[in-house]
Amino acid sequence: MTFEPETLAHDQLAVVQTAMSAEPELESSSISVSMVGRSVLLEGYVAGYVDREKATAIAASIVGPENVHDRMRDADKMADITSAR
Numbered sequence: 001m002t003f004e005p006e007t008l009a010h011d012q013l014a015v016v017q018t019a020m021s022a023e024p025e026l027e028s029s030s031i032s033v034s035m036v037g038r039s040v041l042l043e044g045y046v047a048g049y050v051d052r053e054k055a056t057a058i059a060a061s062i063v064g065p066e067n068v069h070d071r072m073r074d075a076d077k078m079a080d081i082t083s084a085r
Helices: 005-022 049-063 075-084
Strands: 031-036 039-046 068-074
Touching: 005 031, 005 039, 005 049, 039 049, 049 068, 068 075
Parallel strands: 039 068
Antiparallel strands: 031 039
């Protein structure tokens, strides 16, 4: 059986999303997971450094660390910026 790249990416996306949702100590509802080619793109907001590390580690264990792109922002820092305005 041969896998087409789109099918493989879709499968990996589903696995990453499921693994992040299953992690009880990770608030993943504010994290968006998408695929760009063979890379996982993580966007959204995290509570802090620990959640960022957990999310990137989960994705890296599935697609490899070189294929994880972290564009997440710290929710606390965004709240500080918003309240300063």
